[in-house]
Amino acid sequence: MSINEIQDSIIEDFSMYEDWADKYEFIIELGKELPAMNELYKIEENLIKGCQSRVWLHAHEEEGVLKFQADSDAIITKGIIGLLIKVFSGHTAQEIANTDIYFLKEIGLQEHLSPTRANGLVSMVKQIKNYAIAFNLKS
Amino acid sequence: MGAITTGLNVQAIREDFPILKTLVHNKPLVYFDNAASTQKPKIVLDTEYHYYSSQYANIHRGVHYLSQIGTELYEKTRHIVKDFIGANSEREIIFTKGTTNSINLLAYSWSSAFLKPGDEILITGMEHHSNIVPWQLACQRHGATLKVVPLQEDGSINIDEVKNMISEKTRLFSFTYVSNALGTINPVKEMTAIAHQAGAHVLIDAAQAIQHIAINVQELNCDFLAFSGHKIYGPTGTGILYGKEALLDAMPPFEGGGDMIKDVKFEQTSFNELPFKFEAGTPNIAGTIALGTAIEYVEKIGLDNIFAYEEELLKYGTEQLQQINGLTIYGNSIHKSSVLSFLLDGAHPYDVGVILDHLGIAIRTGHHCTQPIMDYFCIPGTCRASIAFYNTKEEIDLLVTGIQRASKMLL
Structure with missing residues (x-):
C-alpha cells in the first residue's frame, strides 16, 4: 500500500469512534502494543526532546525502503508514534519525502502535531522527512 | 462533602470572571492552572x-x-x-x-x-x-x-x-x-x-x-x-x-x-x-x-479571606487526592499554598493532562520551569493543579473523578 492508502485506511478505522474517549482508548492500546524499541537504539543521539514527553527515533534502510523504530515515555504520544510508523515505515525515501501527512487532522488528533504541544511529535515527523531527504540525496 | 466555612461568596466572585463560563471540549471549564496565570475579573x-x-x-x-x-x-x-x-x-x-x-x-x-x-x-x-x-x-x-x-x-x-x-x-x-x-x-x-x-x-x-x-x-x-x-x-x-x-x-x-x-x-x-x-x-x-x-x-475581597478559603480548598483537595490509588503528592510541607503537584503510578503526566483536558479540566504538566526539583525527585515532571479563590470543592470533586477516569484509561 502507498502511504496515502495507509493514511486512508487509518481514517476509516477511526471513523467508527464518535466519542473522544473511545478514540483515546484505541490510541492508548496502540501505544501499549507498539513493539518495544531495541534498547541499543534508545540512545541520546536518537532522542528528540519534547518539552514534556521524550521521543526516540531510529531509522535504517532495508532493501531499498526506510524502516523506523520509535518509542516514547508517554503512552498517548507512543500510540500516535505507532500510527506514524505504520504510515511511514517500509516506504521508499522518495515517497516519504514527497507525501504529506493528513490523517491526524482527519481523525481529529491534529492537536498532537501542534508545536505548542511540546510532545516531540512535530520534531519526529520532521526528523522522518529529514532522514528521507538524506537517503534520497545519498542514492 | 462539607460546606466551605470561610466568609467568601464564591458564587458571586465567579460571576466577576467571564471566562469561567467558557466551555472546553463542550464541557464547563474547570480552571486549575492558576499558578501559571490567573484569570481576569471583568472590572480589569x-x-x-x-x-x-x-x-x-x-x-x-x-x-x-x-x-x-x-x-x-x-x-x-x-x-x-x-x-x-x-x-x-x-x-x-x-x-x-x-x-x-x-x-x-x-x-x-x-x-x-x-x-x-x-x-x-x-x-x-x-x-x-x-x-x-x-x-x-x-x-x-x-x-x-x-x-x-x-x-x-x-x-x-x-x-x-x-x-x-x-x-x-x-x-x-x-x-x-x-x-x-x-x-x-x-x-x-x-x-x-x-x-x-x-x-x-x-x-x-x-x-x-x-x-x-x-x-x-x-x-x-x-x-x-x-x-x-x-x-x-x-x-x-x-x-x-x-x-x-x-x-x-x-x-x-x-x-x-x-x-x-x-x-x-x-x-x-x-x-x-x-x-x-x-x-x-x-x-x-x-x-x-x-x-x-x-x-x-x-x-x-481581602487577602486574609482569600488565604483562609484557599487553605480550606487545598486541605480538601489533598485529602481527596490522597484517596486515589497509586497517586503520589509531591510537596508535603506543613506550610503550603494552593498547589497540588502529583503523579499517578505508571502514567506519564502528559497523558494525564491530555485526558483531563478532554474533560474540560485545565492543569499543567511537565517540569514547571523547575528542572532541579524534578531531578531531586528523579521524575520527568508532575501534574499540577493550582487553586485560586474562584475554585470550588465541586471542581475538586470533578478533578478527582477526572484523575480516576485517566487512571482507568491509562493503566
Whole structure:
C-alpha cells in the first residue's frame, strides 16, 4: 500500500469512534502494543526532546525502503508514534519525502502535531522527512 | 462533602470572571492552572478597554489633557502597589514586565554595584528557572559563585542548612516565597533575618505568594521583592520590582532610553530619579493601570479571606487526592499554598493532562520551569493543579473523578 492508502485506511478505522474517549482508548492500546524499541537504539543521539514527553527515533534502510523504530515515555504520544510508523515505515525515501501527512487532522488528533504541544511529535515527523531527504540525496 | 466555612461568596466572585463560563471540549471549564496565570475579573478588562477607548495617550511629560490623565492613572497604580505591599514610598516601586524581568533587572544592576569576584549568591533548591539562570549569568560575569540550599524530601528547606551556607562571602540570598511546583511556603522572615545577620542582601520572589498571602515588605524587611501582574488577576506584561530606596539609588540603570534620563549629551548622560531611572521606553500603560484595578479588587475581597478559603480548598483537595490509588503528592510541607503537584503510578503526566483536558479540566504538566526539583525527585515532571479563590470543592470533586477516569484509561 502507498502511504496515502495507509493514511486512508487509518481514517476509516477511526471513523467508527464518535466519542473522544473511545478514540483515546484505541490510541492508548496502540501505544501499549507498539513493539518495544531495541534498547541499543534508545540512545541520546536518537532522542528528540519534547518539552514534556521524550521521543526516540531510529531509522535504517532495508532493501531499498526506510524502516523506523520509535518509542516514547508517554503512552498517548507512543500510540500516535505507532500510527506514524505504520504510515511511514517500509516506504521508499522518495515517497516519504514527497507525501504529506493528513490523517491526524482527519481523525481529529491534529492537536498532537501542534508545536505548542511540546510532545516531540512535530520534531519526529520532521526528523522522518529529514532522514528521507538524506537517503534520497545519498542514492 | 462539607460546606466551605470561610466568609467568601464564591458564587458571586465567579460571576466577576467571564471566562469561567467558557466551555472546553463542550464541557464547563474547570480552571486549575492558576499558578501559571490567573484569570481576569471583568472590572480589569473594563479598565483596559475604557483606557484605550477614551483616555489613551502616551504618558509622562505630555502637556495635553489625555497625556496627563494617563500619567495620573499610571502613577495611581504605583501608589496602590506601594500601599498594597507596605513600601515606604513610590520611589521604591519599579514597573517591569513581570517577575522574570524584575529579577533580570537586579541580576544586571544590583550585580554591577555589589557583586565582586569571589563573592557568593545563595538560592534554594526549589527556585523557578527565572531565579536561577539570571544569577548564573551574573556570577559568570562577575566571577562569583552560586550556591544552593538543598531541598528536603517534603519539599521544604532546612533553616539550619541556610545558617550553615550563609557566610561573610554571601552578597545576596534570593529565594521564592512560595514554590510554584510544590506549593511550599518558605519562612521568609526568618530567612531574611539570617541573611541580614551575615550582611547579605535579600530578594524575595513573590510570584506565587502575592495573590495568596498578605505581604508587608517593611515587616519582612526584605531588600527587594518581585512579582507579576498576571498572577494577581491583572494583565500579562506587567510586574513589580520593590527595592529599598538606598539600594536602588546605588545601582546603575538597567536599560537605557527615553524616560530614564535627566539630561542627554553625546559626551555624558545623567539619569532620572527613582523610580524612572529603571523605566526606559514607553511602558505597558493600559496593563499597568488595569493592574491597579486588579489589586484593588483583591484588596476588596481581602487577602486574609482569600488565604483562609484557599487553605480550606487545598486541605480538601489533598485529602481527596490522597484517596486515589497509586497517586503520589509531591510537596508535603506543613506550610503550603494552593498547589497540588502529583503523579499517578505508571502514567506519564502528559497523558494525564491530555485526558483531563478532554474533560474540560485545565492543569499543567511537565517540569514547571523547575528542572532541579524534578531531578531531586528523579521524575520527568508532575501534574499540577493550582487553586485560586474562584475554585470550588465541586471542581475538586470533578478533578478527582477526572484523575480516576485517566487512571482507568491509562493503566
